[in-house]
Amino acid sequence: MITRNGFLKGLFISHVVYLGFLCTDAIGIVSSPKINSQEELEMILTERRKLAGIEKEVVILAKIDKYGNEIDHPLSAKLGDKKYGILLGPEWGRNVNTLDHELYHIADGHCDAEMEVNNRFLRFLQYFYLHEPQAILYSTYGIKL
Numbered sequence: 286m287i288t289r290n291g292f293l294k295g296l297f298i299s300h301v302v303y304l305g306f307l308c309t310d311a312i313g314i315v316s317s318p319k320i321n322s323q324e325e326l327e328m329i330l331t332e333r334r335k336l337a338g339i340e341k342e343v344v345i346l347a348k349i350d351k352y353g354n355e356i357d358h359p360l361s362a363k364l365g366d367k368k369y370g371i372l373l374g375p376e377w378g379r380n381v382n383t384l385d386h387e388l389y390h391i392a393d394g395h396c397d398a399e400m401e402v403n404n405r406f407l408r409f410l411q412y413f414y415l416h417e418p419q420a421i422l423y424s425t426y427g428i429k430l
């Protein structure tokens with residue numbers, strides 16, 4: 286029988302391990318080639334979206350936020366039917382690893398799924414425990430689940 290303290294201890298340890306795994310994303314980001322311009326981003330996007338398995342008819346608008354005015358971290362979002370956007374920050378996340386990470390969110394339907402969950406807390410749980418680790422597994426280790 287699991288005691289309350291044993292459960293809490295297990296929960297704490299599992300979260301420390303999980304947070305350690307999430308931090309491995311930083312290793313991939315630091316060692317990844319930097320994307321130097323919007324033109325380079327467009328070229329790399331054409332190649333990397335194929336590797337992620339995104340269909341040709343899906344439109345992806347990708348942009349480097351040069352001045353960091355719009356966001357301070359990279360993101361991907363659904364913009365419409367078969368239309369998605371990726372925004373990379375001016376420094377953090379302006380690399381191939383992060384582009385792959387955001388492409389995986391699109392390829393695996395994470396952007397669509399998150400729009401269907403109205404409750405912000407449930408959406409956070411879905412993002413933090415399901416979608417984010419999957420995207421990190423792909424961008425850092427090349428594993429598609």
Ligand SMILES: [Zn+2]
Nearest residue numbers: 386390417420
């Ligand atoms: Zn992510």
